[in-house]
Amino acid sequence: MEYQTIRYGEPFQIRRRLGNLFKDIVRIKGVEYERGKGFIVRDYYALTNLNKILIRMGLILTPMVKCVICDKNIECEKCSFTDVCLKDVTTCLCDECLYSDDVVEKYLSTSRGYFEDFRRSI
Numbered sequence: 001m002e003y004q005t006i007r008y009g010e011p012f013q014i015r016r017r018l019g020n021l022f023k024d025i026v027r028i029k030g031v032e033y034e035r036g037k038g039f040i041v042r043d044y045y046a047l048t049n050l051n052k053i054l055i056r057m058g059l060i061l062t063p064m065v066k067c068v069i070c071d072k073n074i075e076c077e078k079c080s081f082t083d084v085c086l087k088d089v090t091t092c093l094c095d096e097c098l099y100s101d102d103v104v105e106k107y108l109s110t111s112r113g114y115f116e117d118f119r120r121s122i
């Protein structure tokens with residue numbers, strides 16, 4: 001089995017000859033294809049459905065999510081919570097931030113930022 005890491009919302013190429021399966025893939029809700037760029041997967045549910053097709057060709061796509069505090073990329077499969085996590089997220093906390101002493105303050109100040117953005121937008 002081959003694993004390929006992707007990021008939600010960013011185009012990537014599928015390293016397989018898709019043939020007729022291409023039509024099935026772009027029919028999945030949350031999966032798009034942009035000519036010249038590649039496939040875009042919007043969320044974990046779309047990725048799960050896409051993997052149901054790709055697994056038959058020996059390929060599994062694994063998501064890379066961003067740390068909500070420091071913006072670093074996190075590989076879900078390498079995370080210590082991978083077996084218990086639903087992976088239905090596009091942001092997470094990296095180990096470095098998670099185990100830092102002031103993680104709660106950092107997290108709150110980040111979420112406060114989101115909250116203020118949200119309030120400004122309504």
Ligand SMILES: [Zn+2]
Pocket residue numbers: 067068069070071072093094095096097098
């Ligand atoms: Zn982090």
